[in-house]
Amino acid sequence: MILGLYEAHLPVSDLKRSIEYYKGLGLELSHSHDDSLAFLWIEKNKSWLGLWETNKVELEYHPSIKHIAFQVSLNGLKNSVAWLNEKGYEPREAFGFKPVEPFVMAHNGMAHAKIHFNDPDGNSLEFICKLENPKNMSKRMYLSEWEQLNELN
Structure with missing residues (x-):
């Protein structure tokens, strides 16, 4: 049934800065919505990363998030x-x-x-x-x- 991971999401404080950061890692911008959400291809047409601009990025780190x-x-x-x-x-x-x-x-x-x-x-x-x-x-x-x-x- 499950073939792989299609998407994952992260909170970011500055969407434009984060888009540039992930593009620098080699990801390709697919699309964005309302200046608060962007999707970048990890592997084109196979998996992507969603970046959500929010003021709630200060979560304490844990490997599960x-x-x-x-x-x-x-x-x-x-x-x-x-x-x-x-x-x-x-x-x-x-x-x-x-x-x-x-x-x-x-x-x-x-x-x-x-x-x-x-x-x-x-x-x-x-x-x-x-x-x-x-x-x-x-x-x-x-x-x-x-x-x-x-x-x-």
Whole structure:
């Protein structure tokens, strides 16, 4: 029945600024309504992000709200820290990992590499990609360490 995620929504304090921010990440503006709502394609004609201008963006952060994870390729993720810094978007610490490179979280035979950052309103954003877990590890570590342990270099 469910084929994927079509849309997600975030609160923003300045819609025009947020549209430009997300366009800088590579999203394409689809349409906007009444200067208070905009939709940007994450993957054109497949999934989009809704941005709602509101004065209620000061919610305390919790992973269950104000969080979007964008799927990226492994090569894209490996270059993400430099790419974000070049655009003026600052990667942030997450799960105890400094934002010097992506890190891996592995469990139950799965693994994902990721890097986190925030938009101008403090919404939590993440670039993530699924990894093979040939040794069925259940650890958290930097991606470079993961590749060494799995002899992927």
